[in-house]
Amino acid sequence: MGISGINDGWFIEMSDQSFAGQARALKVKSFLHHGRSKFQEVLVFESESYGNVLVLDGIIQATERDEFAYQEMISHIPLYAHLNPSKVLVIGGGDGGVLREVVKHNSVNSVTLVEIDETVITLAKKYLPSMSSAFNHPKVDVKLQDGFMYLRAAAAAHQKFDIIITDSSDPEGPAAAFFQKEYFQLLFNALNGTGIVIAQTSENVWLNLQYIKQLMTTAREVFPVVNYCYTTVPTYTSGQLGLIVCGKKQGTNLVQPIRQPSETEQENMRYYNSQMHSASFILPTWAENCLNR
Amino acid sequence: MGISGINDGWFIEMSDQSFAGQARALKVKSFLHHGRSKFQEVLVFESESYGNVLVLDGIIQATERDEFAYQEMISHIPLYAHLNPSKVLVIGGGDGGVLREVVKHNSVNSVTLVEIDETVITLAKKYLPSMSSAFNHPKVDVKLQDGFMYLRAAAAAHQKFDIIITDSSDPEGPAAAFFQKEYFQLLFNALNGTGIVIAQTSENVWLNLQYIKQLMTTAREVFPVVNYCYTTVPTYTSGQLGLIVCGKKQGTNLVQPIRQPSETEQENMRYYNSQMHSASFILPTWAENCLNR
Numbered sequence: 001m002g003i004s005g006i007n008d009g010w011f012i013e014m015s016d017q018s019f020a021g022q023a024r025a026l027k028v029k030s031f032l033h034h035g036r037s038k039f040q041e042v043l044v045f046e047s048e049s050y051g052n053v054l055v056l057d058g059i060i061q062a063t064e065r066d067e068f069a070y071q072e073m074i075s076h077i078p079l080y081a082h083l084n085p086s087k088v089l090v091i092g093g094g095d096g097g098v099l100r101e102v103v104k105h106n107s108v109n110s111v112t113l114v115e116i117d118e119t120v121i122t123l124a125k126k127y128l129p130s131m132s133s134a135f136n137h138p139k140v141d142v143k144l145q146d147g148f149m150y151l152r153a154a155a156a157a158h159q160k161f162d163i164i165i166t167d168s169s170d171p172e173g174p175a176a177a178f179f180q181k182e183y184f185q186l187l188f189n190a191l192n193g194t195g196i197v198i199a200q201t202s203e204n205v206w207l208n209l210q211y212i213k214q215l216m217t218t219a220r221e222v223f224p225v226v227n228y229c230y231t232t233v234p235t236y237t238s239g240q241l242g243l244i245v246c247g248k249k250q251g252t253n254l255v256q257p258i259r260q261p262s263e264t265e266q267e268n269m270r271y272y273n274s275q276m277h278s279a280s281f282i283l284p285t286w287a288e289n290c291l292n293r
Numbered sequence: 294m295g296i297s298g299i300n301d302g303w304f305i306e307m308s309d310q311s312f313a314g315q316a317r318a319l320k321v322k323s324f325l326h327h328g329r330s331k332f333q334e335v336l337v338f339e340s341e342s343y344g345n346v347l348v349l350d351g352i353i354q355a356t357e358r359d360e361f362a363y364q365e366m367i368s369h370i371p372l373y374a375h376l377n378p379s380k381v382l383v384i385g386g387g388d389g390g391v392l393r394e395v396v397k398h399n400s401v402n403s404v405t406l407v408e409i410d411e412t413v414i415t416l417a418k419k420y421l422p423s424m425s426s427a428f429n430h431p432k433v434d435v436k437l438q439d440g441f442m443y444l445r446a447a448a449a450a451h452q453k454f455d456i457i458i459t460d461s462s463d464p465e466g467p468a469a470a471f472f473q474k475e476y477f478q479l480l481f482n483a484l485n486g487t488g489i490v491i492a493q494t495s496e497n498v499w500l501n502l503q504y505i506k507q508l509m510t511t512a513r514e515v516f517p518v519v520n521y522c523y524t525t526v527p528t529y530t531s532g533q534l535g536l537i538v539c540g541k542k543q544g545t546n547l548v549q550p551i552r553q554p555s556e557t558e559q560e561n562m563r564y565y566n567s568q569m570h571s572a573s574f575i576l577p578t579w580a581e582n583c584l585n586r
Contacts, residue, residue: 010316020341020342021340021341022319022320024315024317024318025316025318026314026315027313027315027316048313048314049312050314069577206359206527232525232531232533234530237527238525238527239525239529239531239533240525240532266578270578272577272578273578273581276576276577278572279571279572282568282571283569284362284563284566284569285564285566286564
């Protein structure tokens with residue numbers, strides 16, 4: 001064993017590279033799609049207890065039962081840490097979950113989603129309708145393009161964003177370049193003066209603390225404010241996923257939200273609230289000592 | 294499939310009763326012990342990536358890599374929420390992990406551990422030396438007895454404790470009675486006037502929110518203050534475990550610790566800190582609405 005696959009009616013998630021010696025399994029009710037896109041292996045199945053599940057290159061990306069935790073936290077943390085976010089860029093996120101959250105904000109006037117793999121969007125529209133519901137929202141613009149290329153072109157055109165959300169897949173796949181200094185520099189350049197960027201790390205403090213430390217060190221070479229927070233998600237390895245949040249302006253407070261959700265906004269959120277925003281930055285002692293001291 | 298077992302060099306944890314449709318696997322390096330005690334099936338193995346692992350009735354109880362999170366949180370949350378904890382009772386906890394944490398507190402003068410299954414203690418001393426290190430501590434007294442019986446006898450003898458920690462196994466096994474109203478009543482009676490009890494729920498908000506709500510409703514029939522908090526533990530289902538904390542005195546503040554760890558105490562803690570104490574009570578919106586509104 002060592003590679004994800006199907007065995008006796010179960011989808012088994014394994015990776016000798018990312019999490020050797022442990023595996024997770026979800027019972028399959030029915031297969032919905034299995035094939036290779038131009039960029040990666042894509043599997044969609046209906047599970048017995050987590051709804052429909054999207055798997056890229058053998059790694060679970062989202063299940064209908066628990067996806068909202070990740071989508072809400074990666075979206076609302078930067079949005080409520082910003083005083084007046086209007087222009088938002090999402091890199092990756094082809095399942096549409098982040099889009100669905102971003103358009104909940106009245107202050108947001110435009111969301112551009114840059115996804116390299118059209119297959120993910122097509123399958124999400126077909127099999128993950130509750131995630132992909134915002135693709136036709138009037139504020140949304142979709143670009144089928146590599147995120148790196150898009151950022152370079154944006155820099156050349158002096159395009160700037162208030163919030164950038166990097167919702168990429170893991171560093172082993174097509175998203176490898178999203179975890180390097182050059183990428184952080186491109187993000188920095190594409191932000192307005194008070195802009196905030198958030199990126200999923202593919203890791204967490206339990207699994208690979210040293211990797212996160214390295215990633216934060218890289219980010220700190222570019223951004224004056226860099227913090228780590230996390231969201232709990234049962235179907236991700238260790239049951240949680242780390243997020244790295246960076247502020248372009250010195251002194252940006254990412255930990256205490258500068259705005260509260262309106263009553264209507266809060267009614268539409270199942271995971272995020274202002275207290276959870278701050279609590280997600282509180283780390284166990286050993287992780288806090290490694291990352292923030 | 295549906296019951297935990299060994300397959301192709303992996304330990305696979307399954308339960309159609311507690312978490313149908315999902316499973317977790319840890320790769321086995323070597324088997325250390327497998328047999329039935331008087332009360333339950335006991336397995337100890339060395340894993341490839343989580344150190345030695347204790348399994349009771351097919352459910353992972355502790356791994357050397359991540360056990361400290363649970364042991365620290367279930368111990369230090371009630372201890373730092375109490376002004377001057379002196380007399381502590383631990384029900385269950387035969388692996389010794391909670392004992393190890395409790396004796397770190399200078400204010401504690403005695404810790405009584407009531408464990409029904411001597412086999413767990415014997416195996417912990419042999420295979421989990423870092424967990425079982427406090428069994429010979431001068432403040433520790435071990436009773437090989439059923440927790441219920443012990444509490445009834447304590448009531449008859451007018452014995453009272455400042456802190457009671459219920460570190461039982463799951464409700465399907467020998468610990469079934471530990472999740473009923475009569476048990477909470479016995480705990481209430483065995484506490485001093487400002488006493489605090491904490492119990493592991495075997496569940497979490499992702500897995501079985503309704504069960505936790507029911508448990509809290511039961512506890513609220515007995516205790517004036519009842520809160521829910523959690524600790525992250527990668528090898529527990531969903532990556533977290535819920536704890537229920539109850540204060541005997543009206544108005545007890547369990548969420549904000551009344552004391553801070555001394556510098557020496559903090560140096561000996563890898564997970565707990567005062568901020569983490571409070572953060573562990575902050576819940577995702579849908580869980581907060583269900584449990585606390």
